[in-house]
Amino acid sequence: MPSKDGEGLTDEEILHEAMQKILHTIEEGIHVVDVEGRSILYNRAMENIEGLSAEEVLGKHLLEVFPSWTAADSTLLTAIDTGRTVDLRRQSYLNLKKKRISTVNTTFPIFKGSRIIGAVEIAKNYTEVNKLSERIIDLQQKLIDPPRPGFSKPRSYTFDMLIGRHPLYLEAIDRAHKAARSDSSVLIEGETGTGKELFAQSIHNEGTRGKQPIIAINCAAMPDTLLESILFGTSRGSYTGAEDRPGLFEQANGGTLFLDEINSMSLALQAKILRALQEGYIRRVGGLRDVVVDVRIIAASNEPLHAMMKAGSFRKDLYYRLDVINITIPPLRERKDDIPLLTEHFLGHFNRKMGKEVWMLSQELQEAFREYGWIGNIRELQNVLESAMSMVNDEHVLGKEHLTPHLDILPSCRAPAKANGSALSGGFAGDLGGYLEDVERRLIYEALDACASNVSRAARRLGISRQSLQYKMKRYGI
Numbered sequence: 001m002p003s004k005d006g007e008g009l010t011d012e013e014i015l016h017e018a019m020q021k022i023l024h025t026i027e028e029g030i031h032v033v034d035v036e037g038r039s040i041l042y043n044r045a046m047e048n049i050e051g052l053s054a055e056e057v058l059g060k061h062l063l064e065v066f067p068s069w070t071a072a073d074s075t076l077l078t079a080i081d082t083g084r085t086v087d088l089r090r091q092s093y094l095n096l097k098k099k100r101i102s103t104v105n106t107t108f109p110i111f112k113g114s115r116i117i118g119a120v121e122i123a124k125n126y127t128e129v130n131k132l133s134e135r136i137i138d139l140q141q142k143l144i145d146p147p148r149p150g151f152s153k154p155r156s157y158t159f160d161m162l163i164g165r166h167p168l169y170l171e172a173i174d175r176a177h178k179a180a181r182s183d184s185s186v187l188i189e190g191e192t193g194t195g196k197e198l199f200a201q202s203i204h205n206e207g208t209r210g211k212q213p214i215i216a217i218n219c220a221a222m223p224d225t226l227l228e229s230i231l232f233g234t235s236r237g238s239y240t241g242a243e244d245r246p247g248l249f250e251q252a253n254g255g256t257l258f259l260d261e262i263n264s265m266s267l268a269l270q271a272k273i274l275r276a277l278q279e280g281y282i283r284r285v286g287g288l289r290d291v292v293v294d295v296r297i298i299a300a301s302n303e304p305l306h307a308m309m310k311a312g313s314f315r316k317d318l319y320y321r322l323d324v325i326n327i328t329i330p331p332l333r334e335r336k337d338d339i340p341l342l343t344e345h346f347l348g349h350f351n352r353k354m355g356k357e358v359w360m361l362s363q364e365l366q367e368a369f370r371e372y373g374w375i376g377n378i379r380e381l382q383n384v385l386e387s388a389m390s391m392v393n394d395e396h397v398l399g400k401e402h403l404t405p406h407l408d409i410l411p412s413c414r415a416p417a418k419a420n421g422s423a424l425s426g427g428f429a430g431d432l433g434g435y436l437e438d439v440e441r442r443l444i445y446e447a448l449d450a451c452a453s454n455v456s457r458a459a460r461r462l463g464i465s466r467q468s469l470q471y472k473m474k475r476y477g478i
């Protein structure tokens with residue numbers, strides 16, 4: 001057992017010990033040199049990144065450790081020389097163990113008063129992230145390439161497949177038809193599950209670019225640096241002699257790039273997208289050459305982008321560049337007359353798929369469907385029907401007995417939250433696990449309700465991550 005005794009130690013000494021621990025535990029590589037360029041700190045993460053051990057580096061001058069360098073190659077020596085910070089520089093190189101490494105480095109001089117006394121380099125290791133992005137780009141390319149025998153392309157939607165007759169929905173379709181006839185950027189807005197992707201595909205397929213690829217990328221699904229490499233491609237420079245990799249802008253050349261959940265894109269990347277749209281060319285990450293691209297952009301957002309722009313979390317210039325044609329898809333609760341039509345469509349679909357013969361919903365279920373809020377919109381309706389239909393044997397009418405018990409669709413199971421204002425007011429009758437799940441489900445409903453079904457905001461309100469809220473929603477069939 002270690003003994004506990006901090007007596008006699010100054011705060012500084014304790015901090016020193018803590019710093020040592022921190023420096024060798026964090027994921028960023030850290031390298032400190034004195035004003036002569038001699039290494040005085042080299043942490044474990046840096047050892048991994050550069051493929052050197054601290055013994056090989058500490059106490060030596062940088063150019064002794066890296067003999068092929070000149071002073072100008074070293075960001076640390078440059079920082080000492082110029083007194084300037086080099087912020088977030090991307091580097092990709094073979095380290096001394098001949099391993100390809102990709103980092104983003106920040107290097108800054110250290111001052112005492114006005115004297116430069118050394119420099120620090122902090123390196124974030126993006127090697128794995130980069131590998132992942134290259135893999136995604138390769139897979140995407142395989143999707144575009146002509147299908148090999150035995151492989152079919154994923155189904156693509158056209159306008160005639162969109163079900164709905166409500167005037168608001170027809171208006172959205174009408175605008176989408178017009179968008180198909182033009183080549184301007186399109187912004188599709190609508191809550192999750194309203195069919196934004198179907199609209200994007202239909203617009204592309206009906207337009208003049210229909211024979212060219214439409215490439216979709218979900219901007220919320222990955223970190224910024226990865227998204228940047230995926231969109232713009234990467235250039236490996238001269239290090240490996242390997243081919244450069246095109247990004248989605250280049251892969252979509254002549255066709256359409258569908259930027260899904262663009263509301264999640266960082267401001268920094270928004271600026272880069274704007275530049276590509278304005279100038280009509282892109283540059284691969286780490287590359288030197290401008291590549292001309294002819295790409296039509298369709299963007300989708302599940303949050304009102306105009307409000308985000310007003311609040312400063314979306315760039316104004318990019319907003320206006322994208323919102324040339326705006327299509328807003330109404331949520332299902334605003335076009336309830338379409339529910340029977342959609343239900344009929346999905347019953348037919350799942351009958352064929354599952355070999356069943358369900359003709360209709362019970363009266364009770366029809367009414368419940370009409371009353372229900374459908375925060376997951378058409379996707380939720382589709383999922384509820386799929387799950388209920390898998391409970392059917394040879395019945396022809398789908399009834400409440402086929403619904404998953406925890407679903408809130410029937411008024412009798414709906415959370416009493418609205419009636420008495422609290423998720424904790426259900427009453428406890430002995431099954432703690434079930435009771436807690438019930439409370440959790442109701443809290444999620446309350447949060448989603450309060451945030452107009454916006455999952456990110458509801459997650460923030462609940463104090464959990466968006467991913468974990470999505471997981472819970474899936475689990476509870478919300």
Ligand SMILES: Nc1ncnc2c1ncn2[C@@H]1O[C@H](COP(=O)(O)OP(=O)(O)OP(=O)(O)O)[C@@H](O)[C@H]1O
Nearest residue numbers: 161162163191192193194195196197198302378379
């Ligand atoms: N008009 C429609 N007719 C038939 N099915 C539809 C229609 N609209 C949407 N769907 C179904 O709803 C599902 C969700 O649609 P889609 O993926 O386009 O939603 P989304 O708006 O992109 O959602 P998210 O914001 O979550 O990505 C699709 O799988 C599709 O089967």
Ligand SMILES: [Mg+2]
Nearest residue numbers: 196197260300
């Ligand atoms: Mg989508």
